[in-house]
Amino acid sequence: QMADGSPNQASHFHEQTPSIGIMDPTFASGQTFYPNFLRSPDLNMFDAIGWDFPHLNQSCPQASEIACNSTVHFDNLPLVDTPSPLFSCGNGTSHVGALWFAFTATHDSARISTCDSQAADPTFAVYENDCGSLVEIACGEDGGCSGSTKASLCVQGLIPGNTYYIQVAARNLASRGIIELDIQCSCDGACCLPPPASCLVTNQDACTGLGGSFAGGETPCNGDNDLDGRDDSCQSLFSSFGQVPTTNQEDL
DSSP, X not given: OOOOSSSOOXXXXXXXXXXXXXXXXXXXXXXXXXXXXXXXXXXXXXXXXXXXXXXXXXXXXXXXXXXXXXXXXXXOTTOOOOOSSOOSSSSGGGOEEEEEEEEEOSSSEEEEEOTTOSSSSEEEEEXXXXXXXXXXXEEESSBSSSSTTOBEEEXXXXXXXXXXXXXXXXXXXXXXXXXXXXEESSOOEEXXXXXXXXXXXXXXXXXXXXXXXXXXXXOOOOOOTTOSSSOGGGTXXXXXXOOSOOSSSOOO
């Protein structure tokens, strides 16, 4: 694992022509630090001195544990293994450079994203059950990001406390590179606040902190189309509340 020189010296990748991997305890302004993964020049350097640093998470039983609401970066450029099982989406058997991750659900939904990857075209799938009986429950290659070749998906129906697996790969040999995998629990959705029953879109924890009721991941706020003072998506939660003035009667 790379470090920025404080407190440990480690391998760093310098962007220049030609690119080189060196041992460098510090960085100066304008230099680039990529945390938590090794670039191919680093791997070549370690190989030259007889050290081997392969990715250890190339199968489901070896999946790297990552936490909800966290981001990991990794470089699958040296890898040529194909996904197993194959993805149900994308480019079929042309995918290469598969790596595995696992997370424990904290809510009934999670957003999985590769939007900020430097790699051109990553693909991922999410699985439930143990490694010996995996069932794919979501697959993403394109969509949900500003870049058309990246993917962001809201995976719903999760059981808090259960472990779920993510397999990530490049769409083809040419699109291997640095992938950013981001997991947010839960997905954003409509949060219905107490009367006057206003609505905002946020995640479940933030909604709870505001004293609201979370309508679920990917649920929208619909606005007050019937002009009764309540967001229409929240009316079932606060059906007894009205803002219409009454005479000699308390509003409920």
